[in-house]
Amino acid sequence: MQDFNGKVAVITGAASGIGRAIAGRCAAQGMKLALADVEEHALMEAAQELEAEGATVLSIPTDVSSFAEVEALAEQTYAQYGAVHLLCNNAGVAAGSTVWESAIADWEWVLGVNLWGVIYGVKAFVPRMLAQDAEGHVVNTASIAGLIAGPGMGIYNVSKHGVVALSETLFHELAMRQAKVKVSVLCPGYVNTRIMDSERNRPDRHAPMGDLRPGDAELRDVRRQAVESGIPAEIVAEAVFDAVQKDQFYIFTHPDYMPLVRMRTNDILHARNPTDPMAAATAIVAKNIN
Numbered sequence: 001m002q003d004f005n006g007k008v009a010v011i012t013g014a015a016s017g018i019g020r021a022i023a024g025r026c027a028a029q030g031m032k033l034a035l036a037d038v039e040e041h042a043l044m045e046a047a048q049e050l051e052a053e054g055a056t057v058l059s060i061p062t063d064v065s066s067f068a069e070v071e072a073l074a075e076q077t078y079a080q081y082g083a084v085h086l087l088c089n090n091a092g093v094a095a096g097s098t099v100w101e102s103a104i105a106d107w108e109w110v111l112g113v114n115l116w117g118v119i120y121g122v123k124a125f126v127p128r129m130l131a132q133d134a135e136g137h138v139v140n141t142a143s144i145a146g147l148i149a150g151p152g153m154g155i156y157n158v159s160k161h162g163v164v165a166l167s168e169t170l171f172h173e174l175a176m177r178q179a180k181v182k183v184s185v186l187c188p189g190y191v192n193t194r195i196m197d198s199e200r201n202r203p204d205r206h207a208p209m210g211d212l213r214p215g216d217a218e219l220r221d222v223r224r225q226a227v228e229s230g231i232p233a234e235i236v237a238e239a240v241f242d243a244v245q246k247d248q249f250y251i252f253t254h255p256d257y258m259p260l261v262r263m264r265t266n267d268i269l270h271a272r273n274p275t276d277p278m279a280a281a282t283a284i285v286a287k288n289i290n
Helices: 017-028 040-052 067-081 104-114 116-132 154-176 195-201 216-228 233-246 255-269 278-289
Strands: 008-012 032-037 057-061 086-089 136-141 181-187 250-252
Touching: 008 017, 008 067, 008 116, 017 032, 017 040, 017 086, 017 233, 032 040, 032 067, 040 057, 057 067, 067 116, 086 116, 104 116, 104 154, 116 136, 116 154, 116 181, 136 154, 136 233, 154 181, 181 233, 233 250, 250 255
Parallel strands: 008 032, 008 086, 032 057, 086 136, 136 181, 181 250
Antiparallel strands: none
């Protein structure tokens, strides 16, 4: 896609962080917006800010872990605008401890938002976008954690590896059909967002996170510091638009982390036991903080 003016963008997780930054970038390009988020008050604030800047905005409170709500998002967007040209399946949360100590409720919540939210977005929107027979693009938000697997992040890693696999498969399937709809997968490193405060939006149907296990608090503090020192979400939004214009599949924002991806790939190629990426990742974070 080269021309965005007047086109329609759908963004989940749009009330804050990367989603809010993408929404701002879309508005600057003259796109009409359909914004979705489970945090209704923040969503309305984001919509009002963008409307004050001249954007056309449809805001729809949406829990992406519910297919009925994502389908309703698609129906309302098409009823309002008649088309969708850019779909950003971006909503994401984080929770959990070790693989065996994480609560089942943590698994259900994180996979429900991070992975099933993307699956539902593809299911609800891609058939409609294909039927338009016009240029379109899907951007699925994964993470560098979708390409490496450090300890203490099992649920998040599984969800993001799933998004990468889903996106790669979707890429091949769209190419086989010579579709005008393209796809990218966003794999950022640490970005300054509120993901460490995901619990604020945890639904009642998923039991609250349990007591911290030994070592969890220290690891969480390290991750919070890394997130707070991360790059601005606006830089990620810029990378997303650059990739959509270039029809680029993989979107990377942190070149410092690519040696960790290479390390994992080499472990696979040489049938070695996995190398723990955390020591190298911590050093990268420390360098960026300092």
